[in-house]
Amino acid sequence: MLIVNAPVEKNIELDNQIYxxxxxxxxxxxKIKPGEFLNIRVSEAVHPLLRRPFSVCDVEGDYFYIMFNxxxxxxxxxxxxxGGDTVDVLGPLGKGFNLKGDFxxxxxxAGGLGVAPFPYLIRKLGEQKEVHCFIxxxxxxxVILHGMKNIFIAxxxxxxxxxxxxxxxxNKNLDLLKSxxxxxxxxxxxxxxxxxxxxxxxxxxNCEASTECAMACGFGICQGCPIESSHDPQKYFLVCxxxxxxxxxxxxx
Amino acid sequence: xKTDLSVTVGPLKFRNPILLASGTVGYGNEIAQFTxxxxxGGIVTKxxxxxxxxxxxxxxIVETPAGMLNAIGLQNVGVEExxxxxxxxxxxxxxxxxxxxxxxxxxxxxxxTKILTGEDTIDAFEINVSCPNVKxxxxxFGNDVKAVGKITGKVKAVTKKPxxxxxxxxxxxxxxxxxxxxxxxxxxxxxxxxxxxxxxxxFTKKPKLQNVNGGLxxxxxxPVAVAKVLEIHRNVDIPVIGIGGIMDWKDVIEFMIAGAxxxxxxxxxxxxxxxxxxxxxDVEDYCCKxxxxxxxxMTGSYII
Numbered sequence: 044m045l046i047v048n049a050p051v052e053k054n055i056e057l058d059n060q061i062y063x064x065x066x067x068x069x070x071x072x073x074k075i076k077p078g079e080f081l082n083i084r085v086s087e088a089v090h091p092l093l094r095r096p097f098s099v100c101d102v103e104g105d106y107f108y109i110m111f112n113x114x115x116x117x118x119x120x121x122x123x124x125x126g127g128d129t130v131d132v133l134g135p136l137g138k139g140f141n142l143k144g145d146f147x148x149x150x151x152x153a154g155g156l157g158v159a160p161f162p163y164l165i166r167k168l169g170e171q172k173e174v175h176c177f178i179x180x181x182x183x184x185x186v187i188l189h190g191m192k193n194i195f196i197a198x199x200x201x202x203x204x205x206x207x208x209x210x211x212x213x214n215k216n217l218d219l220l221k222s223x224x225x226x227x228x229x230x231x232x233x234x235x236x237x238x239x240x241x242x243x244x245x246x247x248x249n250c251e252a253s254t255e256c257a258m259a260c261g262f263g264i265c266q267g268c269p270i271e272s273s274h275d276p277q278k279y280f281l282v283c284x285x286x287x288x289x290x291x292x293x294x295x296x
Numbered sequence: 297x298k299t300d301l302s303v304t305v306g307p308l309k310f311r312n313p314i315l316l317a318s319g320t321v322g323y324g325n326e327i328a329q330f331t332x333x334x335x336x337g338g339i340v341t342k343x344x345x346x347x348x349x350x351x352x353x354x355x356x357i358v359e360t361p362a363g364m365l366n367a368i369g370l371q372n373v374g375v376e377e378x379x380x381x382x383x384x385x386x387x388x389x390x391x392x393x394x395x396x397x398x399x400x401x402x403x404x405x406x407x408x409t410k411i412l413t414g415e416d417t418i419d420a421f422e423i424n425v426s427c428p429n430v431k432x433x434x435x436x437f438g439n440d441v442k443a444v445g446k447i448t449g450k451v452k453a454v455t456k457k458p459x460x461x462x463x464x465x466x467x468x469x470x471x472x473x474x475x476x477x478x479x480x481x482x483x484x485x486x487x488x489x490x491x492x493x494x495x496x497x498x499f500t501k502k503p504k505l506q507n508v509n510g511g512l513x514x515x516x517x518x519p520v521a522v523a524k525v526l527e528i529h530r531n532v533d534i535p536v537i538g539i540g541g542i543m544d545w546k547d548v549i550e551f552m553i554a555g556a557x558x559x560x561x562x563x564x565x566x567x568x569x570x571x572x573x574x575x576x577x578d579v580e581d582y583c584c585k586x587x588x589x590x591x592x593x594m595t596g597s598y599i600i
Contacts, residue, residue, distance in 0.1 A: 044329055044330075046330070046568070046569075046570060084567060084568075089362040089514070089515045089543065090361055090362045091359060092359060092362055092363060092364060092514050092515070092563070092567065093357075093359050093364060093566065093567060094566075094567060133569075256354050256355070257354070257355050257356070257357045257358065258357060259357050259364060259366070259563075259566040259567075260565070260566040260567075260569070262326050262569070263322060263326045264320060264321055264322045264326050264327060264565065264566065264569070265319075265320065265357065265366070265368075265566050266319075266322075266342075266351065266356070266368045266371050267356045267357035267366060267368065268354065268356070268357070269351060269352075269353065269354050269356065269371070270354070271353075277350055278350070279350060279351065279371065
């Protein structure tokens, strides 16, 4: 865990007001693993007060990327950063995806901005694993394909790809999911992850999900980001420290 | 000339007035990666109850203008595990360890203190009578002068270690509470705990916090905290530890001028876990510039 004042290399606006911030930090880029995150202080002012958590989206050499949309004041300020500005970055934080293990095909299941952690994961999975990406959104405007490959698309309104949600689309492709040793890597809204948990339990599929929760510190001291254990109702994990990536069977999302 | 930064709070002597507040540093292990605990005055550990507490369901944190609401609900490991699992780590540091206790009944405060008082690593107790986020205990005591006095007396009766009572700002006259603490033999008060606050999602009309109410902290509450410290200092002869939205050295000095003998850093630890040493250095520079012999001269130095 480091705190670095890192220079922004460039701010890339993708379609539909999705931003990719390329940040220079050899210390963090050299250390961070797929699924881990960064807690970023967007300004030195007392408002917005808290850091903002972002999954690492990708890593290239001494640079890492974060992906975001404008959700509130913090992301609005971030969206206006450009080359030469600096951001105060705390990281790498949390536990990321487990790339080892007995699987030969990786299925990415992402809804909306849930694609954010996957370009780096896909890069790291490299050539050894087959990768298929199931990407969903409410409409075609919410479908983000940056860094994805072998893509299946679902939209709620049918404006692009399959009409329905990502889980329904996975269900339609059960043959693919059952044809080899598959592991699903997921990120998206809680409703999607809950449905995915049910789906993967029913079909006995191995699945890791990156979860999200409002938090302050990002490393375990504020205790602000609990997620309940599936196995012990008296126990909370912390999203920041025990996650954000969990085996989907272990948590009640 | 080097300024003497040490301060005393009743029977407690700290190497400097910078302490880290309960609930913002856990049991020390995470924050120790960012700051040298041997250099600060001390740390106040996360509130302990007799048995472990699960805490409130999410959402527990909401950002507000220049502040944040929290409703953690006193999630903690309980006294037994604290002694077994957390004390060995804290033992390694040459800093004052103040153990914060929260309870649902007067008996539970007493029981926790009895169990913990035998542990040499603990230098003092801070009694939390002011948590706004639990159904039983907490504010129910914090709003009741008699209960606060009674808890102070009962806890003092079972320990020789200094007892600090952490007061709620959600009362009309905080100095009445400080007076009750003094009368029952309490060694100091810390002021303030968080202010009760609520925030709604205007689209769903639901409260953002699952607990509905939370405790407001951060720079937004600082003027309230400074006023409460001043009120206590003007009315009661008891040492005060100032808490509330300290972000930098200027805030430390302000609290001391208003009457604080020491301060606790809280919310800033979430934003910059390395802040305490920077603030300490800046306080030292200020002292040098002002030619202060002793930093403790600042306490209650207001000119009104």
